[in-house]
Amino acid sequence: NAGVTQTPKFRILKIGQSMTLQCTQDMNHNYMYWYRQDPGMGLKLIYYSVGAGITDKGEVPNGYNVSRSTTEDFPLRLELAAPSQTSVYFCASSRYSITTSFKTDTQYFGPGTRLTVL
């Protein structure tokens, strides 16, 4: 298994440009997540998805959009890039169940995309 893969690894955007960060997982996980990580600030949740066709906002969703058409893929879209979106973006996935007896819901992370907006 490759686990969680992300493309591209690095990207430089100009202000106002758009791009899509790709994320794919091959573990058949139902839940997927997008985080951003700024220096000294920890990981902040942008959006997450509980399954194909279902997404929800996290702590910092403004300026981003997501879609989930398949179990494997969860792309993150930046429509009008701003310098404040300069960050490292991580995708993660987990197999989550609300029943307390099913506890193997660890989130597994991809290698990240380093985005700079100038």
Added chain:
Amino acid sequence: EDQVTQSPEALRLQEGESSSLNCSYTVSGLRGLFWYRQDPGKGPEFLFTLYSAGEEKEKERLKATLTKKESFLHITAPKPEDSATYLCAVQATGYSTLTFGKGTMLLVSP
């Protein structure tokens, strides 16, 4: 609102010098507390999940413990390859999302 505070922010150890990292948390109901290791330029790598107070887990030189208010990551006789940022996160009951602390950057010198 769930909160996670990690201390210290940075820790410098000599090889073989044991120490502990702290993760204090407030959460409405704890489903799980997670420890991750993150190397520079890489994604977080899962280490442990703890589910209830009193639980302990070990992996090589690392041992994680949990109380009702905090978790400790004990590092015994660390080696330079243990140098990394260690992240703590909590998951509340009924939720799939995690709340992360800012991490502790550990540097182990030979």
